[in-house]
Amino acid sequence: MSDPAPGDGAVPPPPWERSPRRRASPARVPLTRERIVEAAYVVLDREGYDGLSMRQVAAELGVAVSGLYAHVAGKDEVLRLMYERLFEGHELPPPDPANWQEQVKDFAREGRRRLLLHRDMAKISMTHVPFTPELLVHVESLLAIFRVAGLPDTVAAAAGDVLSTFMDGFVHEESMWDERRRDSKAETWEEMRATIKGYFDALPHERFPNIVALSGKLFDESNDARFELALDIILRGLASYIPPGDAPPSR
Amino acid sequence: MSDPAPGDGAVPPPPWERSPRRRASPARVPLTRERIVEAAYVVLDREGYDGLSMRQVAAELGVAVSGLYAHVAGKDEVLRLMYERLFEGHELPPPDPANWQEQVKDFAREGRRRLLLHRDMAKISMTHVPFTPELLVHVESLLAIFRVAGLPDTVAAAAGDVLSTFMDGFVHEESMWDERRRDSKAETWEEMRATIKGYFDALPHERFPNIVALSGKLFDESNDARFELALDIILRGLASYIPPGDAPPSR
């Protein structure tokens, strides 16, 4: 497109321009890890996780597949770099015992927001354990907030598990429904939701009374509302472990 | 091996044994969905999720790959059947408001137990949304317990999300650590845990004071203890939504 091959209507470059052109051709931006990750994101958004192949990434860059392996150990490393770049610049504020709950919620909200930035990103996120040096600062900050808030150490340690598995799992479920919507003929989310609700409403009342009764609550609520509510459930549970008198949420 | 081709030392079967032999050969158990799923489990346990291929399953059955497709739509269906069979017979007791929390915990414990029965099973579990008819009864039973306990409907709807994403996520993390252990030279879990703890202890104290301080709590605790604690966090959060006076956890 922007780099047409000679021979299909394009006149060959005049000889006196050979010198500058010679610079132009090799002056194509050199392949770097950053450019590879960037291209991988483009492919991921367009083709989804299953369509994210090294060949597609190479094609996106207009480069041979084998060229990628000079800068990257393999596909695993590409996925890891994508995962790490997604949370770059994601920093938590210094612990404030007065509203630690809101701080934790903000962390989860921001995490979800970033995961939703790219299609199928939750799939990639879940296959990585966040103990690479760049991601450890998040764990550290979260633990700081928990401890300053007065949570016992064991609870603080477990809280990270609950929060991160929930965050990944929730977004993953969201993207699975979105994928299902893509596969079906439903164009809009509303249409898809109506289809699902119809399926649940059509279930035999006597065998699934509660599902039928809650079909509205299960899917009519927006994902944001369900996410917020679930966050609140988790944080209420955590708060219940703060010893009375220890940094009470007075304010 | 057990079925040597004629011509390399094996004498051909005498003609008078042809009749019984003819029965023996076709008397091989016929291919069924059940046998395919069973073989898939064997391959999964031996090779892990990445080694679970249709060809391996076919080889396990001593059958051509293409033969599988006469009984199964494809690999996706095999994974779905495996997932559904894992939870076969997993039934919840009738709702008892007096100890609904223990009922919910038992559900999660049994779910984790089954997921741990087969290597990488959590990976398979997470890619499925439990809305197939066979699995809907679980959702139904859980909702029943939540509602009878007095949880508001919106909370009951969200509670299922929190619980299932946590269950899958926690076991998935467990199996990821186990996979990492397998890859490393560490044989036992204790050895692996020591390695991890050593890594955390070696972190710079000034940058990661909380991680260093909690390195013991993060990994010395057994997975069971962490799972139980996390369950308790979630259930305390849920319980906080029961309106006062509505089926109080007296006893």
Added chain:
DNA sequence: TTCTATCATTGAACAGTGTTCGCCAGCAAG
């Protein structure tokens, strides 16, 4: 018993995948 029709099973093929290796063109240094 002999023939036939049926259907489960097969082998080969196709279009992909991640990864490796030998080669070659173009650049910087001498």
Added chain:
DNA sequence: CTTGCTGGCGAACACTGTTCAATGATAGAA
């Protein structure tokens, strides 16, 4: 201008899931 070198290239390997024409053995009919 020549030399050395290295980044990118093409081709290949060993896989993957899936399809399809052909085949083999079986059960039923004559």
